[in-house]
Amino acid sequence: MQYYKPGMGIFSGEWVGLKWFVQFFESHFAYRLIRNTVLISLYSIIYGFPIPILFAICVTEIKNSKFRRIVQTASYLPHFISTVVIVGMVKSFLSLNDGIVNNLIQAFGGKQRNFLMDPSFFRTIYVSSGVWQNFGFNSIIYIAAIVGVDPSLYESAKMDGITKFKEVWYITIPMIAPTIVILFILQLGRVMSVGFEKVYLLYNPSVYETADVISTYIYRKGIESSSYSFSAAVGLFNSVINFAFVYGED
Secondary structure (H helix, E strand, O other): EEEEEOOOOOOOEEEOOOOOHHHHHOHHHHHHHHHHHHHHHHHHHHOHHHHHHHHHHHHHHHOOOHHHHHHHHHHHHHHHHHHHHHHHHHHHHHHOOOOOOHOOOEEEEOOOOHHHHHHHHHHHHHHHHHHHHHHHOOHHHHHHHOOOOOHHHHHHHOOOOOOOOHHHHHHHHHHHHHHHHHHHHHHHHHOOOOOOHHHHHHHHHHHHHHHHHHHHHHHHHHHHOOOHHHHHHHHHHHHHHHHHHHHOOO
């Protein structure tokens, strides 16, 4: 790695070897950043990956084509809403004084909480809002895969008296398994790439303990603190880990 300063050019900086990597791993931020990045990604996979599959199966079972199109369209819409708007909605719903969530809690005799300032709630807020925003759009490829299953398989199963649950379990899921596996591998390849924009808009210094991830740390060090070389080294480490996850699945 090189020591870089604006105006010096990319070939005129002093070579410093692994200095920036050593500095990062010796800092007290390294464990927190890696932990938060991995946990948020894993939670997003655990809760966000199966839901589009289940939704696609449910949608394809709707017999009324008009109602099915309405459901699909309604599920797609959040994906096309800007992340800034989504975060604004989340903040509005969870605000301390006039948020819908706190008003409901108070109506049922509970105590209002400042969710956005509580580190224990950040991951739940991030993951749940992400699932709501993307599950409909992510289900499109699964719906297409299910529609492409040979109808004769279902007809034969019905003649044998198979139940709907067994039909899904023994026909639908095995037939779309290659699609599920490929998308899961691609998802693993982004396990260290938690979306910067949404985290940056949602977090604040009081929730850094559970919210600060590698991408936001790179921004603060590279842009706000002008530590370009150090932030580039951390970004390279992030990319190498992502590559290793994808390559390791081959």
